[in-house]
Amino acid sequence: MMPTHNINLFPTRRDENWKYSDLRSSLNQISKGIESINEPFFTLPDGLTTEEVGCECASLKNISSVLAENYCHKAWKIDVPESFESDQPLVISNLNCGHSQIIININKGGRLSLVEYHESQSNSFINTNIIINIMDKGELDRIIFHDDTHETVRISSAIINSESDTRITQNAISFGGALSRIETIITANGENLNATINGAYLLSESRHCDMTSNIDLLKPNCYIRQLVKGVVKDKSNGVFQGKFHVHRPAQFTDAEMRHDALMLSDTSKIRSKPELEIYADDVACAHGNTIGQLDEDVLFYLRQRSIPLSEAEAMLTEAFVSDVFYSLKDNHLKENILTKIRGRL
Amino acid sequence: MTEEVKIKSSIDKSTVDGVRSLEAEKYKYGFDSDIEQEFAPKGLNEDIVRFISAKKDEPQWLLDWRLEAYNRWLHLKEPVWANVNYPKIDFQDAYYYAAPKSDDDKPKSLDEVDPEILAIYDKLGISLKEQEVLAGVKGAPKVAVDAVLDSVSVVTTFKKELAEKGIIFCSFSEAVKEHPELVRKYMGSVVPLTDNYYATLNNAVFSDGSFVYIPEGVRCPMELSTYFRMNAQGTGQFERTLIIADKGSYVSYLEGCTAPMRDENQLHAAIVEIIVHDDAEVKYSTVQNWWPGDSEGKGGVYNFVTKRADCRGKNSKVSWTQVETGSAVTWKYPSCILKGDNSQGEFYSIAITNGFQQADTGTKMVHLGKNTKSRIISKGISAGKSNSTYRGLVTAHKKAKNARNFTQCDSLLIGDKCGAHTVPYIESDSSSSQFEHEATTSKLSEEQLFYCRQRGLSEEDAVAMLVNGFCREVLQELPMEFAVEAQKLVAISLEGSVG
Numbered sequence: 001m002m003p004t005h006n007i008n009l010f011p012t013r014r015d016e017n018w019k020y021s022d023l024r025s026s027l028n029q030i031s032k033g034i035e036s037i038n039e040p041f042f043t044l045p046d047g048l049t050t051e052e053v054g055c056e057c058a059s060l061k062n063i064s065s066v067l068a069e070n071y072c073h074k075a076w077k078i079d080v081p082e083s084f085e086s087d088q089p090l091v092i093s094n095l096n097c098g099h100s101q102i103i104i105n106i107n108k109g110g111r112l113s114l115v116e117y118h119e120s121q122s123n124s125f126i127n128t129n130i131i132i133n134i135m136d137k138g139e140l141d142r143i144i145f146h147d148d149t150h151e152t153v154r155i156s157s158a159i160i161n162s163e164s165d166t167r168i169t170q171n172a173i174s175f176g177g178a179l180s181r182i183e184t185i186i187t188a189n190g191e192n193l194n195a196t197i198n199g200a201y202l203l204s205e206s207r208h209c210d211m212t213s214n215i216d217l218l219k220p221n222c223y224i225r226q227l228v229k230g231v232v233k234d235k236s237n238g239v240f241q242g243k244f245h246v247h248r249p250a251q252f253t254d255a256e257m258r259h260d261a262l263m264l265s266d267t268s269k270i271r272s273k274p275e276l277e278i279y280a281d282d283v284a285c286a287h288g289n290t291i292g293q294l295d296e297d298v299l300f301y302l303r304q305r306s307i308p309l310s311e312a313e314a315m316l317t318e319a320f321v322s323d324v325f326y327s328l329k330d331n332h333l334k335e336n337i338l339t340k341i342r343g344r345l
Numbered sequence: 346m347t348e349e350v351k352i353k354s355s356i357d358k359s360t361v362d363g364v365r366s367l368e369a370e371k372y373k374y375g376f377d378s379d380i381e382q383e384f385a386p387k388g389l390n391e392d393i394v395r396f397i398s399a400k401k402d403e404p405q406w407l408l409d410w411r412l413e414a415y416n417r418w419l420h421l422k423e424p425v426w427a428n429v430n431y432p433k434i435d436f437q438d439a440y441y442y443a444a445p446k447s448d449d450d451k452p453k454s455l456d457e458v459d460p461e462i463l464a465i466y467d468k469l470g471i472s473l474k475e476q477e478v479l480a481g482v483k484g485a486p487k488v489a490v491d492a493v494l495d496s497v498s499v500v501t502t503f504k505k506e507l508a509e510k511g512i513i514f515c516s517f518s519e520a521v522k523e524h525p526e527l528v529r530k531y532m533g534s535v536v537p538l539t540d541n542y543y544a545t546l547n548n549a550v551f552s553d554g555s556f557v558y559i560p561e562g563v564r565c566p567m568e569l570s571t572y573f574r575m576n577a578q579g580t581g582q583f584e585r586t587l588i589i590a591d592k593g594s595y596v597s598y599l600e601g602c603t604a605p606m607r608d609e610n611q612l613h614a615a616i617v618e619i620i621v622h623d624d625a626e627v628k629y630s631t632v633q634n635w636w637p638g639d640s641e642g643k644g645g646v647y648n649f650v651t652k653r654a655d656c657r658g659k660n661s662k663v664s665w666t667q668v669e670t671g672s673a674v675t676w677k678y679p680s681c682i683l684k685g686d687n688s689q690g691e692f693y694s695i696a697i698t699n700g701f702q703q704a705d706t707g708t709k710m711v712h713l714g715k716n717t718k719s720r721i722i723s724k725g726i727s728a729g730k731s732n733s734t735y736r737g738l739v740t741a742h743k744k745a746k747n748a749r750n751f752t753q754c755d756s757l758l759i760g761d762k763c764g765a766h767t768v769p770y771i772e773s774d775s776s777s778s779q780f781e782h783e784a785t786t787s788k789l790s791e792e793q794l795f796y797c798r799q800r801g802l803s804e805e806d807a808v809a810m811l812v813n814g815f816c817r818e819v820l821q822e823l824p825m826e827f828a829v830e831a832q833k834l835v836a837i838s839l840e841g842s843v844g
Binding site for chain 1: 426743756758759760761762763764765766767768769770771772773774775776777778779780781782783
């Protein structure tokens with residue numbers, strides 16, 4: 001089912017940023033959601049409320065914003081007060097069909113733990129655009145669970161604008177879909193951003209997952225660590241596109257990006273583009289990318305100890321992927337992620 | 346009025362001024378040579394294509410080739426995806442053929458070449474003195490040279506000596522006449538007629554270049570070199586080089602290029618095709634020093650080149666080594682298609698940009714056969730207000746079992762007005778492939794600089810040494826003659842950037 005109008009809003013592989021994720025072609029098999037609005041469900045910690053507002057993404061240029069603007073004329077807004085703290089996370093779920101736009105403002109010194117469930121059971125199209133503004137000394141811990149059917153097409157996009165002395169941690173786990181795009185766009189408008197942006201994808205059948213991020217550093221002294229690991233088997237397709245854009249004033253940036261992928265079948269694919277755009281000379285920026293297989297020697301070691309091959313492979317794969325979430329502080333959420341990973345292996 | 350360039354270490358203002366005054370003068374190849382030349386009429390149309398073909402006395406099949414390319418080019422759109430900016434090129438505002446005036450175009454022996462032309466190459470330090478080598482004169486370099494001036498090859502040295510081993514080293518135009526079967530067999534087999542916009546243009550108006558054929562089992566006894574010199578104003582240079590290494594052969598080929606200082610931009614759109622058969626190896630080295638434009642960014646050569654090697658045979662190997670210091674805009678990706686099982690591709694590059702130069706360069710390694718290997722070492726040094734981008738592609742087809750790649754691309758920024766970027770594309774369809782890529786962008790270590798200066802080295806010498814260390818891996822891949830020249834080039838380029 002193709003959209004009845006504005007087909008050109010949906011990018012194809014000819015658009016450089018969507019080169020490995022042809023969104024327009026993937027719509028052929030979709031039965032609903034392309035032109036409808038999704039009503040997300042919020043589980044709010046004490047002290048927070050939601051408010052419906054007009055859609056405010058006119059100036060943003062990413063596809064998710066453009067589509068949300070075109071098809072969804074409202075947004076849900078949550079204001080996190082200054083110095084807010086809570087044991088309870090803000091949970092967003094029911095993101096399973098159509099477009100939605102969410103705006104979260106974390107005011108000065110506020111701390112928010114955000115958990116998102118991007119899950120659908122049908123061949124729907126879902127576009128979720130979340131805009132998060134973090135004021136000075138604000139903190140965001142974000143966890144993304146993504147698990148769709150092999151027929152679902154999804155874009156999950158987050159545009160995060162941060163001021164000075166902020167901290168962001170993000171952990172995403174994805175099991176893919178027909179086409180999935182998890183996009184994170186961070187703009188550091190202030191100094192001293194400390195950001196850890198991690199993700200992992202585990203794909204089987206003919207699933208696809210595209211983890212794309214763009215981190216724009218406009219001011220000095222930012223510290224960025226990004227680690228994304230992927231496992232592909234059967235006919236699945238893993239994509240990583242990362243970009244650090246270090247603007248001229250962003251001196252003393254310390255930024256590292258890394259993507260490692262395991263290919264477990266002859267028909268799987270990996271596409272990776274770890275990009276650096278640097279205009280400041282007193283910085284340390286690095287990117288690394290590796291593609292490989294499970295270590296034959298280690299597999300043999302396990303099999304020699306009577307562990308069947310499939311179990312040995314599962315153990316090593318779990319160790320490979322779990323590494324990403326090692327530093328996750330919330331043990332309950334960490335165990336949640338690891339359980340999901342084990343369930344898939 | 347030039348604005349202050351902020352650089353991290355503390356430097357005298359008088360040093361900054363002194364070095365800045367060297368910028369426009371440092372390019373010692375920028376001289377103009379007033380030799381009588383003949384030109385095609387200005388502009389580009391089918392008649393010009395026919396003119397070029399007639400001037401070279403080409404057979405019908407080659408004229409047809411050019412015309413097909415020209416007609417296809419008319420329908421292509423100029424690509425704009427590279428990380429470079431330049432004013433739109435007016436393709437009608439150039440001469441597509443310029444040659445020294447002579448009675449005929451036959452390549453001459455050294456004795457018959459116009460002394461004025463020989464003087465140009467003398468001034469450039471390119472030795473054409475084959476007699477000295479044959480007579481065993483001490484210090485005479487044993488390098489066969491094909492000297493190309495604008496659109497023609499003016500002389501090729503050591504042809505006879507090489508021919509005794511069955512090696513063909515001559516101008517492309519001569520190869521078309523003397524070895525048409527080889528040219529027809531291989532031309533366009535690595536870079537197809539309509540591969541990309543500038544390659545298609547080259548196919549229509551290519552001037553001259555070199556042709557090399559190394560027969561089976563022969564190791565070429567000397568380095569082969571082509572030196573490209575643009576001289577005439579308002580011309581483009583579209584050279585065409587074809588190198589064929591038959592089974593079990595080896596050749597080391599060097600390419601050098603310079604151009605006079607001009608206010609306008611000149612286009613250099615070349616094609617280099619290399620075919621390597623079973624167990625053969627080709628080493629291709631380039632020291633590119635086209636006029637980079639003046640300190641205000643005016644003038645300079647546009648270097649838009651398609652270079653590709655087809656490792657057709659089993660165990661074949663190609664190694665690209667380049668030191669890029671010139672050109673206003675560089676846009677090139679010397680690549681290897683690793684078709685043959687166990688074939689290897691290597692790419693070693695130093696790209697230095699200064700002033701207002703822009704470079705978008707890198708390589709493509711396409712793994713198709715089994716057990717193929719590729720290695721990419723790329724170092725970019727940006728200074729002044731320049732921008733340098735490494736763009737690379739490493740790809741493995743699903744049948745490319747055990748493909749291996751190692752890539753290291755590092756960037757150095759000197760000063761706070763330049764930019765260094767990396768855009769690597771890594772695409773694997775082979776589950777047994779192992780690809781490793783790493784990169785850093787860093788400033789020269791303050792501590793390392795302090796250590797050198799503490800031991801009596803001047804700031805400039807210390808930086809040159811650190812940069813040379815940074816570039817060592819690349820420089821040691823260059824043939825000896827070029828390594829020395831490249832070391833000097835790197836020092837020269839740095840002088841203008843360390844204030």
